[in-house]
Amino acid sequence: MIDFTIPEKTEKLKEKTQKFILENVIPREKDPRQDSHGPHDSLRKELNNEAKSLGLLSPSVGKEWGGLGLNMRDMSVIFEASGYSLLGPQAMNCSAPDEGNMHMLEVVANKEQKEKWLRPLAEANIRSCFSMTEPSPGAGSDPTMLKTTAKKTSKGWLINGEKWFITGFNGAKLNIIMAKTSDKIEKGFGATMFLVDNDDPAIKNIRTQNSMESSFPGGHCQIKFKDLLVSEDQVLGEVGQGYKYAQVRLAPARLTHCMRWLGAAQRAHDIATSYASKRYAFGKAIGEHGGLAFQLTDSEIDIQMSRLFIWNTAWLLDQGEEARNESSMSKIFCSEAAFRIVDRAMQTLGGMGITDDTLVERLFREIRPFRIYDGPSEVHRWAIAKRLMKSVVGKNVPT
Amino acid sequence: MIDFTIPEKTEKLKEKTQKFILENVIPREKDPRQDSHGPHDSLRKELNNEAKSLGLLSPSVGKEWGGLGLNMRDMSVIFEASGYSLLGPQAMNCSAPDEGNMHMLEVVANKEQKEKWLRPLAEANIRSCFSMTEPSPGAGSDPTMLKTTAKKTSKGWLINGEKWFITGFNGAKLNIIMAKTSDKIEKGFGATMFLVDNDDPAIKNIRTQNSMESSFPGGHCQIKFKDLLVSEDQVLGEVGQGYKYAQVRLAPARLTHCMRWLGAAQRAHDIATSYASKRYAFGKAIGEHGGLAFQLTDSEIDIQMSRLFIWNTAWLLDQGEEARNESSMSKIFCSEAAFRIVDRAMQTLGGMGITDDTLVERLFREIRPFRIYDGPSEVHRWAIAKRLMKSVVGKNVPT
């Protein structure tokens, strides 16, 4: 039955999360133990411990691995609340890329691999990274262009290649590496994922990339694998199925991104609404002037829409659906809506909006990249249209 | 629990509705018994009878009055299916303004009034109109500008004034008239609704207005009340509460508009998608070119969004919530989304799109006005922003 009631248990968890964010996390937002690559380990650890003691750590991971075992709909509610502070997902260990990596491990990895990697990740004792994207002319949006190779040798798999935008690389313990294991990537087959200890000296950081956001511990890095040797038991799932598992990771990972950024957008919207109701010009609160009133309303609509679309996709995923179109559409809409919201919030704040007097300026820089990563809007739009056209083939449409 | 499952019973009714629309209604879309004011009585009667025999008549009205007694969520599903043809809601007796009038009568009218007016309306034996909007300088978006008056005299209420955009006036049997019964409209109080037999010679059609759409039997009319005398038992509900009842009518009526137009937008989208997959240019189906592919996807997103927003507002109304913000936001989003969809569909069809070779050209003209009636987007945006700002007063927003 069509129903939008948040279950009581989830509602309680949400309230606990909101209290944690307001009382424990937000007061640390200006903690000096942060730089352009997010919170330092000591700050992160502190927050993780507090989250753990409140029963808020690793909400997405199964209970047997130390998490809260939430389904996607529950996550929608909790992650949004967590995203109200940029430090929130770090504090609760449900931020990218770890959260997506943990999900994939939970679904695909074998028992030993889970014990080795998933358990410490879920306990927030280590961090991980996901090495898929490559610099031109390698694989970006088009997976068939994958250049990194893993060759089977007598000693094991020998990996060579270069990656970039490897988020969280510095300091990560686990590196999940996608490499070509066939001559050609065809129909999604031909690449394999490997679980590799990131301390291996055959993995080199070429450079840490400077980007406009600053929330990700470990930064985004350009890295190199030079004759990196890995053993058979480091293969994740089956050889050749790497892109299938990437889908296992990406569909929900895109959606959890939407959830967290929705919380962030809500924060920007709240700041702007509050300011618009207090700042006066030309005889009334600036938010009562049509120009800004419209922006407030449009942001409110964008927020409600994003939330409903997330919930719907989450429900589909909870039913076991692949929900490729819905996950892509959520990503397009939510990433673009969140940016519109924060852009309007900045405009509402006027001059103050472009300074660090409020969080809006930082949110503006943090949210913009989401229209690009996990597949830019353009690639998703194109893929969805193709599927749409396939869906009407042979259908009799009355004109 | 968050759930998007359409109940089995509703799903069955939806399928029956779709079959009816495809097999009984769409084949009559070119029936000559139509003009710029919709289907003639004989065609409408024919369709009503078929709908009735299939158990599809008056879905929104309570069973005791001959309807199907659907709740708002069920209506969301059924009305959308019905709107797939512009004749659908006429055929099923769930079109504006009757559907909204019937709802208001069911909620507000007394037993005698219901027997007199609701029963024949629910049986599709008569039609009704709703006389609220006035020409400048009377009441349009701003209800305090109401000029039509009802003065209490010894013989009863004496109504004088002028109205326009009275949809369905020609041929309507019931006229629901809003008139000022206090010196001033204040805080929503001071106007009263009257249930009047439209045959009264004191009601005059000044002119039937020509508008860009052509789906409404009875047209839109500019009318005049000249010493129209009505008795006490023709007062709907209580004296002075007219605008309160208008809200009872409008919140769901806006939403049912959204439902029907969503069905119409889906039709335009289907026609465009189908065409885009078949028409070739520059070496491939035109829908595979990025420019059109993006438009198809954006329309798909708009449709899904509209549906989810409608369902959510319907659920709120089913819980007994007033849902003023949500109803207004649905109206803004759905009316603008539906127009974007039909505009893109027209563009996709190229030259053919501006001709009557497909229904898209007509849908374009039918859907545009929805951004204006039931309160233009601008008025809703402004009202929502005011409420938003009120909602943050005294709230501590971390900046």
Add this chain to the structure above:
Amino acid sequence: MIDFTIPEKTEKLKEKTQKFILENVIPREKDPRQDSHGPHDSLRKELNNEAKSLGLLSPSVGKEWGGLGLNMRDMSVIFEASGYSLLGPQAMNCSAPDEGNMHMLEVVANKEQKEKWLRPLAEANIRSCFSMTEPSPGAGSDPTMLKTTAKKTSKGWLINGEKWFITGFNGAKLNIIMAKTSDKIEKGFGATMFLVDNDDPAIKNIRTQNSMESSFPGGHCQIKFKDLLVSEDQVLGEVGQGYKYAQVRLAPARLTHCMRWLGAAQRAHDIATSYASKRYAFGKAIGEHGGLAFQLTDSEIDIQMSRLFIWNTAWLLDQGEEARNESSMSKIFCSEAAFRIVDRAMQTLGGMGITDDTLVERLFREIRPFRIYDGPSEVHRWAIAKRLMKSVVGKNVPT
């Protein structure tokens, strides 16, 4: 030197045109001698005669052929003034498709052909049409898909094929027909234009298409050529060069479309601005509320931008430049801007906007198709991007 001064002579002509439009043309806008295919011959003739007596007939045609011999910049000013009424360009004999056809004849046709066709056209004694577009799977946006053929035989050229959207066909005396004269259209070569007397019985009107606009005498028609025999001296210019001449026609024809529609958009904008300054709601003129104020300003910007872009492209064409990019960009911007303007005007007028109480409702239907004809925005955008990318090849761009 950068200069935006309208020359005194042109300024005078503009004032004369404006006076003519206000005093002679606009009072005839409701003349009953019009239908969904524009003004009847008698009304058109009347207006042409008045224009002629005022020295306003055929402004785009060379003086030796009876016109005013304006350059493109002068036309920009005069056509805009003429377009303030939908009847204006008809009255002054500078409407599509005749205006473009006359231009092409003047540039390409030989002396005899000019005497035969250009002179009576310039005197507004006959009308013409241009037969290029074909129904699917023929040539629409993609000229290589041309299906109509002209085969050389001993008796002359034998033309067979089908066209649609042939504007002005009914009643036109001259039909300019594009047909394939090679096996393949390659690099713009392989098609030829023929000047044909439209009375030839081998030319058949299959049907007159119903479209949302209603300004074009002769309608848009789907027509057929069945063994249409034409002689060598009916070839326009050289065999095989048809698409080159189509470019001669299209670049300026697109721009004159922009000029005329700019005048029409200005009319809608004036009506809306005037209404917004007089209609009151919520305590002030509705145009003082931010929501509508913004729409007025945005329309003003769109108008100024359109005008400047037209002037700039006109200047380029006057310098003998091909101005393909600029002509395409003008077409994209002006067609989309004009539609935004009329859409906002409709919204500003509220309910009245969707009726024929003002011209806005009709302008809305007249202007929308311009985003499609003469190449839809999508095709132009794509072509421009290709040229842009070519223009940076080998260029050293500092990143």
Add this chain to the structure above:
Amino acid sequence: MIDFTIPEKTEKLKEKTQKFILENVIPREKDPRQDSHGPHDSLRKELNNEAKSLGLLSPSVGKEWGGLGLNMRDMSVIFEASGYSLLGPQAMNCSAPDEGNMHMLEVVANKEQKEKWLRPLAEANIRSCFSMTEPSPGAGSDPTMLKTTAKKTSKGWLINGEKWFITGFNGAKLNIIMAKTSDKIEKGFGATMFLVDNDDPAIKNIRTQNSMESSFPGGHCQIKFKDLLVSEDQVLGEVGQGYKYAQVRLAPARLTHCMRWLGAAQRAHDIATSYASKRYAFGKAIGEHGGLAFQLTDSEIDIQMSRLFIWNTAWLLDQGEEARNESSMSKIFCSEAAFRIVDRAMQTLGGMGITDDTLVERLFREIRPFRIYDGPSEVHRWAIAKRLMKSVVGKNVPT
């Protein structure tokens, strides 16, 4: 006569400027002598000297004061070329706020004041700031809210108050201060400007504000005047006329902002176009895919439009027109267009776009604030609409 020819002399100066930017300025873009507040003095000095030796220093200032004496149209061409590097306007001494301050001094100041302040400014020996904007509840967009006061005493004027967003304050020698000299600001009268040596200890920097851009030497500061005593000869122009002079400054200053940012937007567009033509995905250059092709074209249109609008407004100013509407419309359009352009460029570059691998990421942060400063778009839109409505009063608009 309508003409878009750049005069030969200006064309030559443009080429010299472009060469200077490419060869002298861009190679210094990564010079370490820069921080979040632009180039350090030594780097600036170096660039100024090179510009001077090439005859490129202070293009907007009259020749008698050491500048090039360009009119607004020439500036349009030269400033755009200069803005191609963010360091360009600094190098040529035509950046905000000095350029606007110099203009105002040249028009309003007396001979002595010019010798004292304009000459060293034009020689780039000192810098200046303009103290108008105040923190809430002081004067932002609404000048009547001015709180800083200047009281006439026996010893001179005594200034007290607080300002913020005082760009370039740190290190500026001249501070132009706007203060209230009447009880009320009415009809633009009641405020006065003072020319003050910024070293006065009664002027205090409360804090330097951190903002998202980083091109302005001296930063944006919040400052305080505590019993700042100034003498009569420090009054700029006449007492009470401060806002009139602010208009003298603002109309051209807004336009020169547009010119410089247009150059910056062109840079982003060039980088994106170049990348789109070289990066391949899904079998072709990414710019050939419709989705990105459209963005390239739309940016090209935005650039051309911005340029034409700037030229037109410059021409009006050169004719001695006040051009308030045109200057405001240029500001709205150019600031929004420039941001769209850089936003599209970022999207085109994909992941690389959000890093400092190209200048686009920085341009994104530099350009966004322009929609806010010099009056946010919202305030301009509102003001223009009011004037538009005034302009139709009493006008007979045919409906």
